[in-house]
Amino acid sequence: MKTLAKETAIYGLSSILGKFLNWCLVPLYTYVLTSSADYGVVANLYAWTALLLVILTYGMETGLFRFLNKEGRDNSAVYPTTIICLFVSSMTFVALCAGSLNGISTALGYPDHQEYVMMLAVVVAMDAFDSIPFAYLRYKKRPIKFAVLKLFMILVNIVMNIFFLVICPRIHESNPDAIAWFYNPNYGVGYVFVANLISTTAVTLALIPVALEEKLKFDLHLLEDMLKYSFPLLALGVVGIMNQTIDKILYPFLLEDTAEATAQLGIYGACFKVAMVMMMFTQAFRYAYEPFVFAKNKDKDSKNVYADSMKYYVISSLLICLGMIFYLDIIKFLIHESYWSGLVIIPVVLLSYLFQGVYFNLSLWYKLTDKTYFGAIMSAIGFVINVILLIVLVPLMGFMGAALASLAAYTVMMIVSYFLGNKYFPIDYPLLSMAKYLLIAAVLVGISYLVVTPWAWLNYLIRTILLGIYLVYTVKTDFSLVNLPIIGKYFKK
Numbered sequence: 158m159k160t161l162a163k164e165t166a167i168y169g170l171s172s173i174l175g176k177f178l179n180w181c182l183v184p185l186y187t188y189v190l191t192s193s194a195d196y197g198v199v200a201n202l203y204a205w206t207a208l209l210l211v212i213l214t215y216g217m218e219t220g221l222f223r224f225l226n227k228e229g230r231d232n233s234a235v236y237p238t239t240i241i242c243l244f245v246s247s248m249t250f251v252a253l254c255a256g257s258l259n260g261i262s263t264a265l266g267y268p269d270h271q272e273y274v275m276m277l278a279v280v281v282a283m284d285a286f287d288s289i290p291f292a293y294l295r296y297k298k299r300p301i302k303f304a305v306l307k308l309f310m311i312l313v314n315i316v317m318n319i320f321f322l323v324i325c326p327r328i329h330e331s332n333p334d335a336i337a338w339f340y341n342p343n344y345g346v347g348y349v350f351v352a353n354l355i356s357t358t359a360v361t362l363a364l365i366p367v368a369l370e371e372k373l374k375f376d377l378h379l380l381e382d383m384l385k386y387s388f389p390l391l392a393l394g395v396v397g398i399m400n401q402t403i404d405k406i407l408y409p410f411l412l413e414d415t416a417e418a419t420a421q422l423g424i425y426g427a428c429f430k431v432a433m434v435m436m437m438f439t440q441a442f443r444y445a446y447e448p449f450v451f452a453k454n455k456d457k458d459s460k461n462v463y464a465d466s467m468k469y470y471v472i473s474s475l476l477i478c479l480g481m482i483f484y485l486d487i488i489k490f491l492i493h494e495s496y497w498s499g500l501v502i503i504p505v506v507l508l509s510y511l512f513q514g515v516y517f518n519l520s521l522w523y524k525l526t527d528k529t530y531f532g533a534i535m536s537a538i539g540f541v542i543n544v545i546l547l548i549v550l551v552p553l554m555g556f557m558g559a560a561l562a563s564l565a566a567y568t569v570m571m572i573v574s575y576f577l578g579n580k581y582f583p584i585d586y587p588l589l590s591m592a593k594y595l596l597i598a599a600v601l602v603g604i605s606y607l608v609v610t611p612w613a614w615l616n617y618l619i620r621t622i623l624l625g626i627y628l629v630y631t632v633k634t635d636f637s638l639v640n641l642p643i644i645g646k647y648f649k650k
Contacts, residue, residue: 180491182318183430186349187493189322193423194416195346197409200426201419202273202350204405205265206281211398213250213285216390217243218292219524220383225296234376236293239383240368241375243289247282254278266409276350283361290367302367310360317352389529396536400543400566401513404551404559407544411551425556427492428499428506435477435510460584467518471591472631474514475598478507479627482602483620486613502560504602509560512567519574522582531581535573539566590635601627 186196217239224235254261254275262271294303325340325348333342399406405426412418481488482504489500523531543566550558578584601623610616 180430180433183427184491187427187496190346194419196427197419197423198346199349200405200422202277204402206277207402208398209281210284211394213247214288216387216394218288219390220387221292222296223386224383234374234379236371237373238376238380239289242380243286247286251278251282273350276354280353280357283357287361287364290364306360306363310356313359314352314356317355321348321352389533392533396533396540400539403543404547404563407547421555424496424499425559427496428502431488432503432506435507463521463584464586468587468591470514470518472594474511475594479598479624481507483605483624499556502556505560505564509564509567512571516567516571516574519578522578526582531577535570539570542566542569597630
C-alpha cells in the first residue's frame with residue numbers, strides 16, 4: 158500500500174500539476190477568446206479527439222501490461238510488437254484523414270476550418286503512439302521520467318498558448334509587421350490547436366529513445382493474442398470515453414438554436430473543467446494502480462490490498478469533493494464571470510467523477526479474469542442511459558441536465574460492476590466504512606448550504622471547520638499520518 162501511495166504521489170505530480178497547468182488555460186480561454194461559443198468549439202473538437210484517441214490505442218495499453226506480466230511465456234517481443242503496431246495504425250489514420258478531409262470537416266460542422274480537423278488528426282495519432290512508451294515507463298517503474306516528459310509537453314502547450322493568444326496580439330498592436338509572416342490576428346481559437354500540435358510533436362520526439370529502448374522485433378502470433386485480449390477493451394474504451402464526451406458532442410444538436418447551444422456548451426465545458434481536480438486525482442491513481450493490480454495479483458493477500466485501495470480512494474476523493482464545494486466562491490474567479498451561470502453543475506460533476514473512479518477500481522475483476530467483454534457491456538449500458546437522459550433533460554434543464562445524465566450513467570455502471578464482480582471475482586470491500594464516509598461528507602455539505610451568514614469570512618471559517626471535522630474523523634479512523642508517503646516520517650514521533 159505504501160508503494161502504491163508513493164507511486165500515486167509521483168504520478169500525481171505530473172498528472173495533478175500537469176492537469177492544473179492545463180486547467181489554468183481555462184481562465185485564459187474564458188478571458189481572451191471572443192465569446193463562450195469559441196470555447197464551445199474547443200470543447201466540441203477535443204471531445205472528438207478524446208474519442209479518437211481511445212479508438213487508435215484500441216486497448217493495447219492495458220494489453221501491454223497484461224502480456225508483460227503473463228507467466229510462462231517470453232515477453233521480450235511484447236513491447237516492440239506493440240510499438241510497431243501502434244506506429245502503423247497511427248500513420249494509416251493520418252493518411253485516411255488527409256484523403257477525406259473535406260467530408261470529415263463538413264460532417265463535424267467546420268467546413269471553413271479544415272485545418273482544425275487536420276491538426277487534431279495529427280495530434281491524436283501522435284498521442285496514440287506516445288501512449289505505449291508512456292505505459293512502458295510505468296511498467297518499468299520509472300515514474301520520474303514519466304512525470305518529466307508529461308510536464309514537458311504540458312509546459313510547451315501552455316507557453317505556445319500564451320505566445321499566440323496573449324503575446325502576439327500585443328506585438329501586433331504595436332508592431333504588426335514584425336509577426337505578420339506567421340501571425341493572423343483573426344485566427345483566434347485556431348491557435349489553441351496550433352499550440353497543441355507543437356507540444357505533442359515535441360514530446361513525441363522526446364519519446365523516440367524510449368520507443369527504441371528494446372530491440373525492434375515483430376511477433377505476429379503474439380499480436381494476434383494481444384488483439385484478442387485488447388479488442389474487447391476497445392469497445393469498452395470507446396463506450397467509456399463516449400460516456401465522458403457524448404454530452405459535449407451532442408450538445409450543439411440538442412437545442413433548436415445552434416448558436417445558443419454552442420455558447421451554452423462553452424459555459425458547460427469551462428465549468429466542467431473547473432471540477433477537473435477530481436479527475437486529476439483519479440488519473441494519478443489509475444496510472445499507479447493499473448500496473449500494480451496486475452503485478453499484485455500473484456500475491457496471496459491481493460484481494461485484501463484491492464479492498465484497502467478502494468477505501469482509501471473513496472476517502473481521498475471525498476476530501477477533494479468537500480474542498481472544491483466549500484471554496485467554490487473563491488475557485489469561481491478562475492473563469493470569467495460570464496461563465497458563472499454554469500457553476501451549479503460542480504457538485505454533480507464531482508460526484509460523477511467520484512463514481513467513475515469507484516467504477517474504475519471495481520473494473521479489476523474483469524481484467525484479471527480476462528472477461529473484458531463485461532466491461533464493454535457495462536459501458537454500453539451507461540452510454541445508453543447517458544444518451545437517453547441527455548436527449549430528455551438538456552432541452553428542459555440545459556447544462557444541469559447534461560451533468561445529471563452523466564451522474565446517472567456512472568451510478569448504474571458502478572452498481573452493476575459491483576454485483577457482477579461479486580460473482581466472478583469476489584472481494585470483501587469495506588462497504589459499511591465507505592458508506593459512513595459518504596454520509597459524513599453529505600451531512601457536512603448540507604450544513605455548509607444551510608448555515609450561511611452575511612459575512613464571507615465567517616462562511617469560510619465555518620466551511621473550514623467542517624472540512625477539519627472530516628479530516629479529524631479520517632485520521633482517527635483509517636488514515637494514520639504515519640503511513641503517508643514522503644511526509645509520514647515526520648509524524649512518527
